[in-house]
Amino acid sequence: MSRAAARVPVRPRVTVLGAGSWGTTFSKVLADGGSDVTLWARRPELAKEIREAKRNSDYLPGVNLPLAITATADITAALKDAQFVFVSVPSQSLRQNLEQIREIIPADIPVISLMKGVEKGTGLRMSEVLESVLEIDRNRIAVASGPNLALEIAKEQPTAAVVSSTNLETAEAVAKIATNRYFRSFVNTDVIGTEFGGVLKNLIAVAIGIVDGVGYGENTKASIITRGLVEMTDFAVAYGGHPETLSGLAGLGDLIATSGSSLSRNNTAGRLLGQGYSFADVVKSMQQTAEGLASVAPVLELAAAKGVDMPICRQVSEVLAGTLDPKDIAPHLTTDDDSGPQGERTLDARQDHGGAALRRSLKRAFDQLRNRGRSS
Ligand SMILES: NC(=O)C1=CN([C@@H]2O[C@H](COP(=O)(O)OP(=O)(O)OC[C@H]3O[C@@H](n4cnc5c(N)ncnc54)[C@H](OP(=O)(O)O)[C@@H]3O)[C@@H](O)[C@H]2O)C=CC1
Ligand SMILES: O=C(CO)COP(=O)(O)O
Incomplete structure (x- = not known):
């Protein structure tokens, strides 16, 4: 990825795909770190609850979400103007989800996997599925992983994670926006x-x-x-x-x-x-x-x-x-x-x-x- 693409905007516009427990919690991590977050939920009623009540009662009961998170069930609208895209759907559904966004995902922005699985049939890691379906340079791809039980983090209990990319600059840009007072992202280049x-x-x-x-x-x-x-x-x-x-x-x-x-x-x-x-x-x-x-x-x-x-x-x-x-x-x-x-x-x-x-x-x-x- 180019140096320009790795620079972090003052108030980044971030899209998170998948409004389950981790996608929603990670949206809160990003919003509390200073990003404006658009969360894509596949069910309109869940998107409405997140957008209007700042709650996701299906997955994070009792947790108040920051005002800097909005939500939509329209994936095209969710991706419009995104400067970073995080993906947090179940691993086995990733390929099918990516097929619908490969034509509309903004060019040259980092795409980050929050998922922890390998694809049945191909044995591919999630970053490999991202690379092959979206046909993007692997230096634009990052993964985030660590001791990250969603509900604890949603309650702002302090923890840490690793953001990894073959390109250290990408990892650093992502780690910077995925850090706040209760969540610290370290970096490495060992994606595997x-x-x-x-x-x-x-x-x-x-x-x-x-x-x-x-x-x-x-x-x-x-x-x-x-x-x-x-x-x-x-x-x-x-x-x-x-x-x-x-x-x-x-x-x-x-x-x-x-x-x-x-x-x-x-x-x-x-x-x-x-x-x-x-x-x-x-x-x-x-x-x-x-x-x-x-x-x-x-x-x-x-x-x-x-x-x-x-x-x-x-x-x-x-x-x-x-x-x-x-x-x-x-x-x-x-x-x-x-x-x-x-x-x-x-x-x-x-x-x-x-x-x-x-x-x-x-x-x-x-x-x-x-x-x-x-x-x-
Ligand atoms: N929860 C955690 O503590 C952590 C989870 N992870 C990883 O994050 C990834 C996502 O898990 P998590 O958020 O916990 O899962 P959840 O079960 O909490 O949520 C799953 C989300 O994916 C949606 N979904 C389910 N099937 C599909 C599909 N076929 N297409 C699109 N969306 C779908 C669900 O939508 P709907 O509500 O409409 O069914 C829901 O929004 C996993 O790989 C997991 O390992 C990583 C770190 C921590
Ligand atoms: O990955 C996780 C904690 O880091 C979440 O673990 P579970 O998917 O088993 O809930």
Whole structure:
């Protein structure tokens, strides 16, 4: 993206697509940071409530929205004059939503994914779907991710996130408008690690929900969270992400928030499964989007393609399929006999350490220090 496009206007005009819990909360973050926000809701009655009552009682009961947010169900009007566009619809509906805006989205402005899923069938990350459907330069695209449970943020409880773009200038411009007194956006250029962190923590949070529902305690959960982080890191690194990103807000930070909170829809879905409800019943009872349920299959396909062992995600998918009794879930106990799709015997499956990726990054850091010592 050009330097001119990365400059942040004094009072930016921002459009947010998707008026669910996160799209609405993020609109508040942006408005409280000094932007004028137009929120697109697909239902006219919800747009009317947000516009006129400054409320979204379906998704954020009791929360007053800032005056700087308006809303419309007319997507063309929503996008008119936008200087930034944030997208927050369920991942599996992104492609179909983008088809209707590809001709009308203003040229040369940053487009930011707030979503945490991968597309079924293609295995694409959300930024990849944005790039391919909108046919825009990836330097215009950013993603935002972190420990961001919507309702806590809507109540202005302080937290942080990462805005990531292959172009640091884009990330910085977006982070600047996505920062206010209770929300701080950091930046990085590791889009792959940042996006996969958000996707994978959902699957680990489903696993934690399952063991919660079964009634297992803190040891089981701590083991799964710790081994889950290894699984997340090895997967992301196999696809080109940086291990450091997975130890940051978009990885460990979000894993802790999502695994520990009853506000999490993924965690809630897992808990219902652990209590014995079927996948179909859980889907029926969920009022909101639990991305992990849809992402588990594409994630396992991507893992198999790179030979990454993901015992936790595998057992989650078995519980979803009804082929594993939730009370038998103990992915951290799997032996190396069932350690991977190809039955690989890796040290990682048997030893407790930070995983292959983390070990490699420590070795790299150590080698750099040693080389520096030699040259001085
Ligand atoms: N909630 C959170 O705490 C966080 C969520 N996220 C991510 O944000 C994304 C959006 O989730 P979230 O806002 O929580 O979800 P919600 O379930 O709260 O809201 C979903 C929104 O998407 C709309 N929607 C549903 N289906 C479609 C469709 N086919 N086309 C267009 N719009 C549709 C809904 O409209 P309607 O009301 O008309 O059904 C609603 O506005 C997810 O990827 C999630 O992982 C990221 C960080 C935090
Ligand atoms: O992504 C989130 C917190 O960072 C929200 O998690 P859930 O989708 O599980 O509610």
